[in-house]
Amino acid sequence: MDSFPVTTRRHHEMVDITRQVSRIIAESKVIEGMAVVYSPHTTAGIAINEHCDPDVVHDALLWMERQVPRIQPGFRHGEGNSDSHIKAIMTGASATLIVHKGAPVLGTWQGIFFCEFDGPRTRTVHVQVLGEKAE
Amino acid sequence: MDSFPVTTRRHHEMVDITRQVSRIIAESKVIEGMAVVYSPHTTAGIAINEHCDPDVVHDALLWMERQVPRIQPGFRHGEGNSDSHIKAIMTGASATLIVHKGAPVLGTWQGIFFCEFDGPRTRTVHVQVLGEKAE
Amino acid sequence: MDSFPVTTRRHHEMVDITRQVSRIIAESKVIEGMAVVYSPHTTAGIAINEHCDPDVVHDALLWMERQVPRIQPGFRHGEGNSDSHIKAIMTGASATLIVHKGAPVLGTWQGIFFCEFDGPRTRTVHVQVLGEKAE
Numbered sequence: 001m002d003s004f005p006v007t008t009r010r011h012h013e014m015v016d017i018t019r020q021v022s023r024i025i026a027e028s029k030v031i032e033g034m035a036v037v038y039s040p041h042t043t044a045g046i047a048i049n050e051h052c053d054p055d056v057v058h059d060a061l062l063w064m065e066r067q068v069p070r071i072q073p074g075f076r077h078g079e080g081n082s083d084s085h086i087k088a089i090m091t092g093a094s095a096t097l098i099v100h101k102g103a104p105v106l107g108t109w110q111g112i113f114f115c116e117f118d119g120p121r122t123r124t125v126h127v128q129v130l131g132e133k134a135e
Numbered sequence: 136m137d138s139f140p141v142t143t144r145r146h147h148e149m150v151d152i153t154r155q156v157s158r159i160i161a162e163s164k165v166i167e168g169m170a171v172v173y174s175p176h177t178t179a180g181i182a183i184n185e186h187c188d189p190d191v192v193h194d195a196l197l198w199m200e201r202q203v204p205r206i207q208p209g210f211r212h213g214e215g216n217s218d219s220h221i222k223a224i225m226t227g228a229s230a231t232l233i234v235h236k237g238a239p240v241l242g243t244w245q246g247i248f249f250c251e252f253d254g255p256r257t258r259t260v261h262v263q264v265l266g267e268k269a270e
Numbered sequence: 271m272d273s274f275p276v277t278t279r280r281h282h283e284m285v286d287i288t289r290q291v292s293r294i295i296a297e298s299k300v301i302e303g304m305a306v307v308y309s310p311h312t313t314a315g316i317a318i319n320e321h322c323d324p325d326v327v328h329d330a331l332l333w334m335e336r337q338v339p340r341i342q343p344g345f346r347h348g349e350g351n352s353d354s355h356i357k358a359i360m361t362g363a364s365a366t367l368i369v370h371k372g373a374p375v376l377g378t379w380q381g382i383f384f385c386e387f388d389g390p391r392t393r394t395v396h397v398q399v400l401g402e403k404a405e
Contacts, residue, residue, distance in 0.1 A: 001167065001235040032271065034306055034400055036169055036231050040242030042185040048363040049355055050312040059345045059352035060359055063338060068198060075194045082194035085184055089195055089226060091359060093183040093245070096231045096366045098308050098398040100271045105396055107310030110363070126240055128233040130169055130266055131400055136302065136370040171304055173368050175377030177320040203333060210329045217329035220319055224330055224361060228318040228380070231366045261375055263368040265304055265401055 001128045002027070008119035012065060012087075014047065014057045017125060018111040021097075022104055024127045031102050033131015038094040040126060043084035043118035045091030051111025064090070064117075084118035091115050099131055136263045137162070143254035147200060147222075149182065149192045152260060153246040156232075157239055159262045166237050168266015173229040175261060178219035178253035180226030186246025199225070199252075219253035226250050234266055271398045272297070278389035282335060282357075284317065284327045287395060288381040291367075292374055294397045301372050303401015308364040310396060313354035313388035315361030321381025334360070334387075354388035361385050369401055 002024045006015055017037075025035050037046050050056040068083040068090075075082050095112060098105040106112075114125055137159045141150055152172075160170050172181050185191040203218040203225075210217050230247060233240040241247075249260055272294045276285055287307070295305050307316050320326040338353040338360075345352050365382060368375040376382075384395055 001233055001240065032398075034169070034304070034398055036233050038233050038240060040240065040245060042191070042242065042244045047359050049359050053347060053349075055346035055348065056312070056352060056355050059342075059347050060356050062344050063342065063352070063356050067202070067337070072194075072198065074197050076190040077188060077194050078190065079188075082191060082198070085191050086195050086198050089182050089184050092227060092230075092362060094231050094233075095362070096306050096364050098271055098306050098364075098396055100396075100398070105271065105308060105310065105398075107312065109312045110310060126233055126235075128167075128169055128235070128240075136368055136375065169304070171366050171368050173375060175375065175380060177318075177326070177377065177379045202337070207329075207333065209332050211325040212323060212329050213325065214323075217326060217333070220326050221330050221333050224317050224319050227362060227365075229366050229368075261368055261370075263302075263304055263370070263375075 003124055003126045006114045006123045008116035011119055012061045013116040014113040016051050016111050017114050021112050025104055025129055028129035029133045030099050030129045030131040031134050033099045035097045035099050035129045036094055038126040043088050045088045045115040046095040047091045047113045047115050048095050048110055050109045052109050081118050087117040138259055138261045141249045141258045143251035146254055147196045148251040149248040151186050151246050152249050156247050160234055160239055160264055163264035164268045165234050165264045165266040166269050168234045170232045170234050170264045171229055173261040178223050180223045180250040181230040182226045182248045182250050183230050183245055185244045187244050216253050222252040273394055273396045276384045276393045278386035281389055282331045283386040284383040286321050286381050287384050291382050295369055295374055295399055298399035299403045300369050300399045300401040301404050303369045305367045305369050305399045306364055308396040313358050315358045315385045316365040317361045317383045317385050318365050318380055320379045322379050351388050357387040
């Protein structure tokens, strides 16, 4: 397993971590296999989507903030950040990638994002790579 | 593959299954690898989130019930539980964990939940662990 | 890794790909392990849910279209399909399956779906299988 830090700068933010994940996969020497990208946080998740046009991320975060308002009747959690937990459940704590020819298989427009829903903070991402290594 | 039953007691419920999953991983003898926690049901899912304060789960379920009302104009499914299926799609049928030093990698506040969206029932959870075993 | 094409016929559509995925798993000769089913697209995802009654899929797509309207105040993405990206984030780009006795472990009612959110198009699905092979 390998890990790296992510420093987020806003309350809601999707940080492109494609480069860091790809490097860990390359260094693992795994040629054919899988990789799990994992967020050990309960108010942040991992997502895969378009990373070329930042407007896509803008719109996705806007929708999520509208869909899960911070203050809602009946909410009990004392920290007041249940919306952040709910968004983390929606995106999921991890993404599973296919590793092929020593690299993650990503579509032309796809990137890997760390999704911060309760920042700014310094966070951690774990990556585990499994499969057949080069001889 | 290993499996265990989960008995749910309410219509919507998130049951903490961290202990059962951790034991299966320990018994697998896998030291470095991955684990898939899988729900073979179409009205239940698996999620990872805060398992220390039960109010987080309360708020997440409250949001989901509001977001996906049981009765909606245009719904066709004869069993009348399309909302349960939709919530299962939202959380996902599985969670993928990193196994490191013989244990699942979980953040300080993270637990693994079986998410019941059409209970109470007796359900099943499957766990598959893959990776390098201790010699 | 193995891949196959999926031709979608509608703007929003969930296409049952259980047969194709099961065949790739069978051909991999893996007896115990995992499989990742992956969509390399940013406006399509992978989901596991009921594939016996098509009304479930109908209701799920209806809910998603209502939940994420195509036109929303504040949306910036020039292509005008941010709703498709958001739905892809919600379902996720992949599903991870358990492979047991040479086949994917699926519940009685479960099937694997390619979720098109910006069709009709010709798309691609990748499948990677990892684990112990038959001798």
